Amino acid sequence: MASVDWLNDPAKGVARTVRQPQVSMAQIVEAVLTTDIDPEKGKPLIAFIEASTGVGKSFAYSIPAILSGKRVVISTAKKALQRQLIEKDLPFLVQKLGANVSFQLLKGKNNYACGLRVDELDDHDHLSSTDVETFREWFRTSTAGDLSERTHPRHLEILTHVQECVRKSCDKASVCGYVQARNQAMEAKILVVNHALLATDLAMGGGKVLGPYDALIIDEGHQAGKYFRDAFTLRMHHKHPEALKRIFGRTEFDRSELLEPMYDRLFKALPPRSEVLKLDDNLRRIFLDLYDLLNQIRKLLKARNILVDEGSEPEEDASDSIVARALSKLRAGAQLVDKTCRLIEIVVGSHAQRDAEGNVEAGDPTEYVCCVEQRGQELPEVFATPIECGPLVAPALLGIKRVVVTSATLATANGMEYAAREFGLSTRQIAVQQVLPSPFNYPNLATAYIPDKMPDPSAAARTDDYYDKLVTEMHSLLVASQGGALVLCTSYKDMKQFYDVLREKYAPLPYNIGYQQGPPEPLLDWFKRTPRAVLFAVKTFWEGVDVPGLGLRLVIVPKLPFPPFGDPVLQARKKLVGDRMLEAGYDPKRIGAETWMAFDFEEAMMDLKQGVGRLIRSETDMGVVAILDQRVYGKTKGYSPKIRKLLPMPITDQKAGVVNFLSVLGKRHLAGG
Ligand code: SF4
Numbered sequence: 260m261a262s263v264d265w266l267n268d269p270a271k272g273v274a275r276t277v278r279q280p281q282v283s284m285a286q287i288v289e290a291v292l293t294t295d296i297d298p299e300k301g302k303p304l305i306a307f308i309e310a311s312t313g314v315g316k317s318f319a320y321s322i323p324a325i326l327s328g329k330r331v332v333i334s335t336a337k338k339a340l341q342r343q344l345i346e347k348d349l350p351f352l353v354q355k356l357g358a359n360v361s362f363q364l365l366k367g368k369n370n371y372a373c374g375l376r377v378d379e380l381d382d383h384d385h386l387s388s389t390d391v392e393t394f395r396e397w398f399r400t401s402t403a404g405d406l407s408e409r410t411h412p413r414h415l416e417i418l419t420h421v422q423e424c425v426r427k428s429c430d431k432a433s434v435c436g437y438v439q440a441r442n443q444a445m446e447a448k449i450l451v452v453n454h455a456l457l458a459t460d461l462a463m464g465g466g467k468v469l470g471p472y473d474a475l476i477i478d479e480g481h482q483a484g485k486y487f488r489d490a491f492t493l494r495m496h497h498k499h500p501e502a503l504k505r506i507f508g509r510t511e512f513d514r515s516e517l518l519e520p521m522y523d524r525l526f527k528a529l530p531p532r533s534e535v536l537k538l539d540d541n542l543r544r545i546f547l548d549l550y551d552l553l554n555q556i557r558k559l560l561k562a563r564n565i566l567v568d569e570g571s572e573p574e575e576d577a578s579d580s581i582v583a584r585a586l587s588k589l590r591a592g593a594q595l596v597d598k599t600c601r602l603i604e605i606v607v608g609s610h611a612q613r614d615a616e617g618n619v620e621a622g623d624p625t626e627y628v629c630c631v632e633q634r635g636q637e638l639p640e641v642f643a644t645p646i647e648c649g650p651l652v653a654p655a656l657l658g659i660k661r662v663v664v665t666s667a668t669l670a671t672a673n674g675m676e677y678a679a680r681e682f683g684l685s686t687r688q689i690a691v692q693q694v695l696p697s698p699f700n701y702p703n704l705a706t707a708y709i710p711d712k713m714p715d716p717s718a719a720a721r722t723d724d725y726y727d728k729l730v731t732e733m734h735s736l737l738v739a740s741q742g743g744a745l746v747l748c749t750s751y752k753d754m755k756q757f758y759d760v761l762r763e764k765y766a767p768l769p770y771n772i773g774y775q776q777g778p779p780e781p782l783l784d785w786f787k788r789t790p791r792a793v794l795f796a797v798k799t800f801w802e803g804v805d806v807p808g809l810g811l812r813l814v815i816v817p818k819l820p821f822p823p824f825g826d827p828v829l830q831a832r833k834k835l836v837g838d839r840m841l842e843a844g845y846d847p848k849r850i851g852a853e854t855w856m857a858f859d860f861e862e863a864m865m866d867l868k869q870g871v872g873r874l875i876r877s878e879t880d881m882g883v884v885a886i887l888d889q890r891v892y893g894k895t896k897g898y899s900p901k902i903r904k905l906l907p908m909p910i911t912d913q914k915a916g917v918v919n920f921l922s923v924l925g926k927r928h929l930a931g932g
Pocket of ligand 1: 374431437
């Protein structure tokens with residue numbers, strides 16, 4: 260039976276109602292998974308499908324995946340979706356479809372506790388014995404040593420997660436949760452993973468980490484680029500020498516007496532703020548001295564067969580557990596040394612190319628941007644991140660041949676171009692590009708309120724007067740809706756300013772307000788539990804927030820979410836594309852505007868669509884999205900019509916009608932409707 264037969268007939272007990280966009284999506288996925296492709300010469304069948312909330316994407320791809328008989332990897336960004344697939348959707352569908360198909364979730368190594376490292380906790384004098392005992396008790400009773408099963412002190416998680424597993428000789432392997440999860444994952448027909456683990460697998464050609472697979476489905480695809488970037492970023496922290504001393508102490512690899520003062524010199528010479536790393540002679544010399552020393556250790560580790568490719572399983576291992584434990588530790592240290600050497604090669608190599616100085620190994624053709632990042636009072640961290648991650652994953656995607664990328668937000672005003680670029684693909688390489696209609700009747704459910712005469716939101720113009728005017732507008736809407744509102748801000752500074760001005764100007768407020776601080780989950784709980792709640796929030800609340808019903812009836816966007824000016828990675832990406840345009844003969848005067856539209860604008864539109872998408876989560880939801888940014892109204896910017904076109908609901912600038920609508924919704928919700 261074909262996938263659509265299960266979705267077209269509610270009597271079969273799979274779909275409650277027939278949703279045409281869901282049926283269409285299942286048809287596309289089924290075609291990708293089952294169309295004959297010549298393994299040698301056949302063109303890849305890649306589909307990008309935008310399907311909004313309510314389409315039922317997970318069923319639309321899981322049913323064809325189960326029925327295909329192929330080994331399919333499903334990758335998602337968020338743990339919540341992985342849990343939904345593994346705990347609800349896949350068991351339900353496998354049972355309903357009567358299919359004998361196994362499925363398994365596999366997380367990255369650092370999500371599992373390693374028994375050898377749990378034993379070693381006694382070696383750390385600074386740990387509280389109660390914490391260690393509680394942790395061990397959990398580990399003994401846990402099913403898979405999965406660290407997300409409950410909350411642990413963060414430092415205990417770092418000290419115990421799996422690093423380099425030497426399972427072939429580890430006497431704990433037969434009861435090890437990580438090994439069991441990995442074995443089951445290798446045998447599972449459908450494997451669910453996160454984007455970071457997928458990135459590692461794709462970078463190695465596809466199949467080395469996850470086992471061979473026939474097809475790949477990437478859900479929450481709009482976030483893949485960000486996770487790919489994190490997975491490929493190399494970092495150097497001032498605590499590295501401490502870690503190396505702990506690992507290599509009393510071995511032939513120990514150089515801590517030399518390394519510690521070198522790291523000390525380096526971190527003292529770094530600029531005390533976040534910026535692109537610029538090398539002067541002194542800094543370059545320090546990096547090169549450090550490189551020479553680390554590279555000596557790396558060569559020795561390679562010669563002793565301790566440094567192995569990341570993600571690969573060591574061929575030969577030690578014969579007893581004590582040696583295995585020591586080997587596992589050394590392998591983790593070897594990875595740290597290797598990554599730091601690669602980072603310095605990038606940092607110094609890219610600069611040395613210009614100055615022809617320094618004895619640096621070449622190799623990686625990827626272009627990186629190197630930065631210093633300082634968080635709070637901590638010493639800065641050095642990191643190198645690829646300017647483009649797409650080229651690192653595209654060859655594997657094209658090699659897999661059957662790939663579906665889906666999300667509620669993939670298309671912008673330029674179609675799928677931006678999304679395709681994140682995967683290193685051109686739109687010509689994508690066989691199917693489909694934006695499915697929303698199943699919600701937006702004209703009956705929602706309105707976008709875009710007022711005229713909003714103040715200029717540019718940084719220079721955001722004076723007290725700006726905040727005062729916006730807060731006045733917000734307050735009138737919030738009074739009408741009686742709360743039930745999310746105010747999505749683009750920075751902590753703006754969020755706090757709106758919050759403070761509102762409290763100061765209108766206290767006592769007829770609604771309850773809170774702002775984002777600490778982890779998002781408790782705050783979202785507060786929002787759902789509190790009548791008349793208004794939550795001021797930043798980036799994390801622009802997506803993933805799901806409040807069905809009238810509890811959320813108003814979403815306010817004070818300012819369009821353009822990326823922060825000066826983001827070094829974004830600047831480097833724009834420069835790279837700008838340089839290519841220049842080489843291709845583009846008018847230099849147009850390049851700034853073109854790259855701004857290709858990156859800043861596209862990114863902002865993706866985020867805006869996500870933010871607007873918080874409002875209508877089910878067919879009975881209703882509400883208003885208020886965008887208080889004059890650039891959307893359309894008198895000043897050429898791009899304004901493109902933004903308005905992306906909004907799924909009718910647009911108005913007539914406040915009286917909006918206030919009336921919100922009053923009705925507020926009353927209905929508070930009356931329990
Ligand atoms: S080394 Fe591997 S097999 Fe042994 S306990 Fe750690 S994760 Fe498990």
